[in-house]
Amino acid sequence: MNFEFDDDQRMLRDQARRFLLDKSPPEVVRQTLEDEQPFDRDLWQQFGDMGWIGAAIPEEYGGGGMGHLELCVIAEELGRALAPTPFASSVYLGAEALLTAGSEEQKQGYLPDLATGAAIWCLALSEGPQPATEKNIAAAVSNGKLSGAKIPVADGDIADRAIVVARDGGTVGLYIVDLNGSGVEREMVATMDPTRSQAKLTFKDAAAEKLGDDGWPLLERIQDRAAVLIAFEQIGGAQACLEMAKEYAMGRFAFGRPIAGYQAIKHRLADMYIQIELARSNSYYGAWALSTDAAELPVAAATARVSGNEAYHFAAKENIQIHGGMGFTWEFNCHLYYRRSRQLALVLGSQRRWKDRLIRALERRNAA
């Protein structure tokens, strides 16, 4: 039994944590929140220089060839630090899509720039408040030209290329679109978490290049891979909330003693710990399934996602509660995590749909 990260991976975690503590402290995250900049370009560049962006991309495509377990380790630290970069869009979705379904030529052509951070990628799926399904996708490709609108698209305002879910006749497929090319309009949209910018993309006869053969099942495979990685961001963020809430409760005195000594507070912190440990263990299983391409991945990914959502949701809201009135101020950092927990909970589709997806995966496994 070896269900733990190894020494090298733990060392990578320590290095990443130290680096992010220095380069992506809350003051830096706030700059992206309060200023107009959509992301922290310097930080992004340094991620590229250190090989984080290409961690799971094989060396033959310009990556560092470390692997997916290392990427999970990095993801947890990025989540903990609320790093204001397009890492999830470009790496968990973009690179994973290319690695999963790209032709040799596409991998050779696109991955090297993606791996250094020179090119930013994103995934364009949502077309408005209705849940995106294989049946209702309206964006359409005809003769290699894409038309339609996608909203919101995480990092759509800053990405160089998008993987767009669109239909060609009756069939839904994935298409690569150069967002700097003609026929593409982008518009930043206001969101609850400006540290992760989002956009509306409008396409009018934009050149579209097919990615992979099976459309919707491929999309779900990519989402499964991203779900595991995002679950690690979620446990990183949730753990940061627990530590913040604990530190505050230890130093905050009421009725003559630290509020950390009251059971109402202790039990809430214990519940945060329980949720995080369950989510962490489920994420580890997801990491194993991701790194070994196990047949279990759909079940493992949905399990990690559902418990990651739950843990971060709980930790972020109760962190504010334990901070009392100050937790509700702009000045305190609690809301940075609260915002991000909501962003991560919705970016791959809602908890409701992932729970349904989990049960579907279990039904399939049982039928097999």
Place this chain on the structure above:
Amino acid sequence: MDFNDTPEEAAFRAKARSFLEEHAVPKSGGNLNMAGGADKDAILAGARVWQAKKAAAGFAGITMPKEYGGQGLSPIMQVIYNLEEGNFIAPRGVYEIGLGMCIPTMLAYATEEQKQRYATPALHGEEIWCQLFSEPAGGSDLAGLRTRAEKDGDDWIINGQKIWTSGAQFSDYAILVTRSDFDVPKHKGLTFFFLDMKSRGVEVRPIKQMSGASNFNEVYFTDVRIPDSQRLGAVGDGWKVSLTTLMNERFAVGIAPPPDFDEVFNLVRETELEDGPALDNAMVRDRLADWYVRQQGLKNSHFRTMTAMSRGETPGPESSINKVVSASKYQDISFFGMEMQEMVGIMTDPEEVAMDGLFQTGTMSSPGYRIAGGTDEILRNIIAERILGLPQDVRLDKEGAFRDLPTGRD
């Protein structure tokens, strides 16, 4: 990451598996519950035979030192054995407390002669032990116990009452914590013993639980004599000895029994609701997902614990979160299983209700799991204080004579 055994672990697992395949019956669903079955004598006799077989084959006392009849192996081997044994009908419940808590306490505090005398018969299933800790006045607050021990020559005379003692009705020996001094602070006046359960003045009365079953007992002491040679630890050091025993308590109360996710999933797959199959109902799917991620969270935490143990490290958080999570899940799933059966859910006739009444039984048993072996609240305190390092509650019982503490009954 992988789920592979080390070569030593693999060899041990193979040995355990072949022993079990040869000597035990594979489980076909359902758990054999300690003293919960219809024919208690038969279960007890079966347990004795099974324990003797295990001991003969070298699977009893896996972590216990060799000089006392154990195998002297690391804790991971015990975990591996338990996992393998879990696939078979193997009534080890009767011995869980004795071998998990009582004998380790004896090995830590008894004389060499006593260790030699008691460890091996316990391992071979010849003698059963129970633990006399909880009292009407001290459950979560164990140190509030009031059973009195008074020195009389070379003996101690015990008077008082214990409660919630598993297996007292068929135990041969017991470990016992008493109050020997009411005039010193609460934690300083305790003294620890072991005794023969057949001693004169010991009376065991079964407790009838809310479910109607009797899995626990009250034990009354009326002028029971215990020789001073059966004292474990110094006079007044009983709290310290108790902590040794309690460190092993995670062996005693583990994960809650079925119904768990698998059972409720099976139920739902066979259930038709007003608008079609229950499994197609969105509310049902939402609940199932909640339980599945909890069940898997515990299972995957167990893998982390095994990894830590395999590396010789301190086990992870599993032991503290296991019961808190599984006991509530047990209760919720039991309620939900009744709901799925609509008005029939209130019925208990195994012929009429789903899965022989598993959900109805769970409904009536699950409240106990949220209390036994550390209540939900105490376990949250333990997580908060020992894992997160939060301060203890303000205590009003640390100083002054025990006899002056308010009890709410005066």
